[in-house]
Amino acid sequence: MMKRIHGFVGQHLTGFRKKAVRKDMARHQNILFIRPTAVRTRCKLFLLLIITCVLAPVAHAGAVAGSRPPYHQRDDVQAFVAEMSRKHGFAADELHEVFAGVEFQASVVKAMEPPSSPGVRSWERYRASFVNQRRIERGLGFMQEYAADLKRAHAQYGVPEHIVAAIIGVETIYGQNTGRYRVIDALTTLAFDYPRRAEYFRGELEQYLLLAREQGLDYFTVLGSYAGAIGLPQFMPTNVRKLAVDFDGDGKVDLRNSVVDAIGSVAHYLSVHGWKTGAPVASQVMFDGTVPAEWLQSIQPVMTRDDIRQVGFSTPAPLDHTLSFAVIPLETPEQPPEFWLGFENFYVITRYNRSTFYAMSVLQLAEALYQRP
Numbered sequence: 603m604m605k606r607i608h609g610f611v612g613q614h615l616t617g618f619r620k621k622a623v624r625k626d627m628a629r630h631q632n633i634l635f636i637r638p639t640a641v642r643t644r645c646k647l648f649l650l651l652i653i654t655c656v657l658a659p660v661a662h663a664g665a666v667a668g669s670r671p672p673y674h675q676r677d678d679v680q681a682f683v684a685e686m687s688r689k690h691g692f693a694a695d696e697l698h699e700v701f702a703g704v705e706f707q708a709s710v711v712k713a714m715e716p717p718s719s720p721g722v723r724s725w726e727r728y729r730a731s732f733v734n735q736r737r738i739e740r741g742l743g744f745m746q747e748y749a750a751d752l753k754r755a756h757a758q759y760g761v762p763e764h765i766v767a768a769i770i771g772v773e774t775i776y777g778q779n780t781g782r783y784r785v786i787d788a789l790t791t792l793a794f795d796y797p798r799r800a801e802y803f804r805g806e807l808e809q810y811l812l813l814a815r816e817q818g819l820d821y822f823t824v825l826g827s828y829a830g831a832i833g834l835p836q837f838m839p840t841n842v843r844k845l846a847v848d849f850d851g852d853g854k855v856d857l858r859n860s861v862v863d864a865i866g867s868v869a870h871y872l873s874v875h876g877w878k879t880g881a882p883v884a885s886q887v888m889f890d891g892t893v894p895a896e897w898l899q900s901i902q903p904v905m906t907r908d909d910i911r912q913v914g915f916s917t918p919a920p921l922d923h924t925l926s927f928a929v930i931p932l933e934t935p936e937q938p939p940e941f942w943l944g945f946e947n948f949y950v951i952t953r954y955n956r957s958t959f960y961a962m963s964v965l966q967l968a969e970a971l972y973q974r975p
């Protein structure tokens with residue numbers, strides 16, 4: 603394992619990244635399996651029924667649930683509009699009109715909540731969702747098709763081709779599944795009807811309004827994930843504005859339609875978060891004895907070889923004493939956990955999504971895509 607990992611270790615993260623590991627797993631499962639289109643279709647049928655039977659004279663695009671006031675009539679939304687107007691010079695009338703057209707999405711709130719019957723955390727199951735034949739085969743095709751752009755991104759930002767491809771592969775199956783929610787609906791729903799994270803999502807809604815204005819986008823045509831993440835690499839609006847790049851040189855940043863912009867933007871993101879060219883990412887390690895629980899509490903790479911010496915350990919190759927790492931457990935029920943040393947570059951991948959399962963899936967998919975020179 604070490605040897606193979608070292609193959610790319612020797613050479614060689616968007617947005618909404620606050621969830622615990624289990625939550626991230628739930629999120630990815632949701633992205634894969636919730637089938638937002640079906641949910642929306644059911645919602646539309648339901649809405650149609652309500653409108654037809656009860657609300658026909660007063661139906662409004664914003665009034666999805668019978669008793670729910672449309673967003674533009676709510677005090678909190680009106681205060682937000684006033685703030686956007688004051689801070690950024692938006693015409694209040696225009697935003698008022700926008701929020702009149704926004705639809706509350708109950709399925710967005712539902713997707714944010716922890717599963718009602720949380721499954722047992724399983725690295726084996728998580729891994730199988732992302733590091734599988736389908737993603738490997740498509741990834742090899744992606745690597746081939748965009749070889750020149752991936753190579754250019756590697757040269758410019760120092761992030762290897764297969765790491766960039768693996769992130770896009772894990773996020774959206776190389777652009778196949780970039781989300782079916784209108785971003786304005788998702789962000790407004792979470793900003794005003796999901797109190798636990800309202801502050802964060804109001805910030806993202808603000809950034810989305812600015813992004814749409816800057817790029818001349820129709821507020822309602824941009825689609826994304828239930829959390830409002832956009833395009834092949836699933837950047838949140840803040841990161842689109844801050845870190846996305848025009849890598850195909852057509853004069854605009856477009857993460858939804860330009861694969862090349864997505865490639866450059868992922869490489870730029872990882873570079874800005876501290877990717878170290880040529881530094882190792884992770885190495886599996888065997889411990890001889892019990893791993894102290896406090897070692898497992900942080901994913902920040904703050905430990906060194908000397909720190910773990912008290913419990914005998916072995917790695918497939920000698921461990922450089924200058925490297926810092928976190929000890930990463932990967933648990934599967936009824937199996938002994940795997941332990942990995944996650945070096946600084948592993949931590950950088952967790953800046954894309956803080957789940958260690960996520961980061962290790964990216965790494966192992968990348969390993970499968972690695973083209974030996």
Ligand SMILES: [Ca+2]
Pocket residue numbers: 847848849850851852853854855856860863
């Ligand atoms: Ca472009």
